[in-house]
Amino acid sequence: MVHLSFRVLLVLTPAFDPNAGGVQMSTYxxxxxxxxxxxxxxxxxxxxxxxxxLEGCNVLQVDDxxxxxxxxxxxxxxxxxxxxxxxxxxxxxxxxxxIGEVLRHGKNYLLxxxxxxxxxxxxxxxxxxxxxxxxxxxxxxxxxxxGRAAIRMSHRKRHSKDLRRILDTYDHFVMFGPPNLEELxxxxxxxxxxxxxxxxxxxxxxVDSVPSKENRILWLGRVExxxxxxxxxxxxxxxxSERLPDWHLDxxxxxxxxxxxxxxxxxxxxxxxxxxxxxxxxxxxxxASIFFMTSAFEGFPNTLVEAQSYAAVxxxxxxxxxxxxxxxxxxxxxxxxxxxxxxxAACIVELATDLDRRHTMAKNxxxxxxxxxxxxxxAIWQALFEAEVPKHIYSESRFSAES
Numbered sequence: 001m002v003h004l005s006f007r008v009l010l011v012l013t014p015a016f017d018p019n020a021g022g023v024q025m026s027t028y029x030x031x032x033x034x035x036x037x038x039x040x041x042x043x044x045x046x047x048x049x050x051x052x053x054l055e056g057c058n059v060l061q062v063d064d065x066x067x068x069x070x071x072x073x074x075x076x077x078x079x080x081x082x083x084x085x086x087x088x089x090x091x092x093x094x095x096x097x098x099i100g101e102v103l104r105h106g107k108n109y110l111l112x113x114x115x116x117x118x119x120x121x122x123x124x125x126x127x128x129x130x131x132x133x134x135x136x137x138x139x140x141x142x143x144x145x146x147g148r149a150a151i152r153m154s155h156r157k158r159h160s161k162d163l164r165r166i167l168d169t170y171d172h173f174v175m176f177g178p179p180n181l182e183e184l185x186x187x188x189x190x191x192x193x194x195x196x197x198x199x200x201x202x203x204x205x206x207v208d209s210v211p212s213k214e215n216r217i218l219w220l221g222r223v224e225x226x227x228x229x230x231x232x233x234x235x236x237x238x239x240x241s242e243r244l245p246d247w248h249l250d251x252x253x254x255x256x257x258x259x260x261x262x263x264x265x266x267x268x269x270x271x272x273x274x275x276x277x278x279x280x281x282x283x284x285x286x287x288a289s290i291f292f293m294t295s296a297f298e299g300f301p302n303t304l305v306e307a308q309s310y311a312a313v314x315x316x317x318x319x320x321x322x323x324x325x326x327x328x329x330x331x332x333x334x335x336x337x338x339x340x341x342x343x344x345a346a347c348i349v350e351l352a353t354d355l356d357r358r359h360t361m362a363k364n365x366x367x368x369x370x371x372x373x374x375x376x377x378x379a380i381w382q383a384l385f386e387a388e389v390p391k392h393i394y395s396e397s398r399f400s401a402e403s
Contacts, residue, residue, distance in 0.1 A: 004386050005038040006087035011077075011103075013067055013093045015049040016059055019278065021222070023092050023116045025302055026201050030090070031057050033202065033378045042084050046073055046099070068098045078102050087389050091170070092116055095162060100169040110385070110392040112197075113170035117299035118320045119163075119183035121227075122155050124338070125296040125319070129155075132226060160187045171392050172197045172384075176300040179321030197384055201300045202377035203309050206369045210311040210362045211286050215247045217348060218288035218312060220281055220303050221295075223255035229294040229317075230257050232341050234264045236292065239345035241271055244352050248272045252284050285310035289358060290351055292344065295319060301326075308332065308369035311362035315347050332364040 010027055014020065018028035027043065034041045035056040042058040045051055046067045051059050060080060062073040077099070081089070086109045091099055094113030103111055122129045126148055130139045142151060167173055167188065174197050175181070181198075184191055217240065225231045237249050251261070254277050265273050276284070281303075285291070291307035293316040298304075300322055307314050308326075314333035316323055317340075327333035334351070336344045351358045370376075 003037060003382055004389075005040070006385055006389060007040045007085065008034050008042070008088045008090065008385075009081065009084055009086040009109075010041065010043045011046075011089065011091045011093065011099060012043070013046045013096060013099075015047040015061070016043050016045050016051045016054075018052065022299065022302060026114075026116060026300075027092055028052075028054065029202055029204075029374070030381070033374055033381065037378060037382060042080075042086070044077060044080060046077070046093075046096075068093075068096045074098060074102055087393060088112065088385060090114060090174075094166045094170060094173070097162075097165060097169075100166070104169050108393050110389045111169075111171045112174050113166050113172075114174040115176065115180065115299065118297050118322070119159070119180065119187060120321060121297040122159075123152065123186075126152060128226065128296055156187060163187050163191075167191060167195055171195075171388065174199050176200050177322055177325050179325050183321055199380050199384070200372055200377060201302055201305070202374040203302070203305050203369060203372050204374050206309040206366055206373060207286075207311065210359060210366065213289040213311075213362075214287045215244075215352070216288050217247060217249045217290045217292065217352075218252065218284055218307070219249065219292055219294070220252040220284060220307075221293070223251070223253045223258040223261055225257045225260075227296055227298075228255070229296050229339070230255070230261050231264070232294040232339065233261060234268050234270060235341040236294070236345050236348070237265075237270055237273055238268055239342065240348050240352075241273075243349045247352060248274060250274050250276060250284055250288065252276045252279050252281060254278045281306065282310070285312050288312040289362075290315060290348055292348060293317065294339075294344075296338075298322070305369055305372050308365035311366050313351055313358055313361045313365055315344060315351070317344070326368065328364070328368065332361060332368040 010031055012023055012027050014024060018025045031041050031043055031054055045061045048062055048065050051061050062076055064070040064072045088110045089103055090112045092114050127143055130142050172195055177198055177200055219233055221228050223230045285307055291312040291314045297320045304314055304326055314327055317338045318335040319338040327335055329335040334347050
């Protein structure tokens with residue numbers, strides 16, 4: 001089958017660096033996928049920090065450090081859009097309404113806004129949100145049923161307004177999977193289903209069979225507390241290490257709270273915990289028997305699916321909607337009541353001591369991960385492009401001629 005090829009522009013606000021965060025990594029994967037499919041791909045970043053290069057793609061950035069709030073940057077962006085003349089624009093940051101306003105006026109392309117996090121990041125971690133937003137004295141006063149209800153209502157009203165504006169701006173709002181539809185319905189009950197498309201993140205490969213594993217448990221990600229809840233690692237490992245004296249914990253990653261985590265591990269005299277910093281993760285996934293996540297919220301966690309793709313059995317907090325879509329509890333991993341470190345530790349110990357059950361779950365994890373292989377996800381994108389681009393640009397004769 002001959003596929004149509006298009007000019008695709010990907011837009012993001014942080015610097016293009018796949019190792020710096022989930023949005024950047026998803027942008028990198030999408031750009032590589034689209035380029036391999038024969039599309040002409042450009043990436044425009046509203047950061048003036050150093051950008052990574054990507055073979056086959058044109059990476060551009062702004063000069064002003066003020067990002068999309070800068071009129072100079074928006075003018076430069078608008079100029080580049082006209083120059084590149086894309087068939088498709090994918091904005092990875094649809095909540096940045098200034099970017100959307102530039103893109104919606106006089107457009108001659110398919111305009112997509114991509115959700116890159118859960119819509120329930122506040123609802124799923126309301127107390128954490130209160131702590132981050134309000135002074136400590138005020139936060140203490142708000143942590144009661146009435147205060148939480150008021151914060152939840154205010155957030156729902158404000159977020160509903162944002163989402164309605166996004167749905168009005170973009171031809172399609174791209175979300176990861178079915179659980180996101182329930183999130184959207186909470187904020188916008190009357191949204192039009194035809195305006196929403198579901199495209200998950202991808203992984204490059206899945207190993208054919210369960211590799212030889214070691215007595216190693218893995219935590220991998222950005223080491224920070226607000227979202228990733230790295231501060232819960234010591235409590236989990238203290239309980240696990242006491243009951244599994246021949247097992248090791250590998251912490252792979254770096255971030256704002258890495259020194260605090262190391263200090264806590266030292267103060268608690270935690271044994272056999274190894275801090276590796278930021279590394280190429282493949283070898284750690286391959287060796288690990290168990291992978292655990294402590295996140296308060298996620299959109300579509302790449303690390304979770306990557307762990308499954310190497311048959312590391314995931315144990316994660318059921319703290320965001322797609323967790324239960326990616327992990328079939330008791331089959332391809334385990335879901336734990338949010339932030340219950342005692343239950344998480346007990347589950348890890350049970351898996352570590354039951355080799356047959358763990359091996360069965362590892363095989364199921366591989367099967368689960370195969371849903372997200374790049375060839376499968378790439379086909380979803382290509383089908384979306386071919387179905388929708390002719391509807392949203394003026395020169396439709398070009399596509400009828402090529403098809």
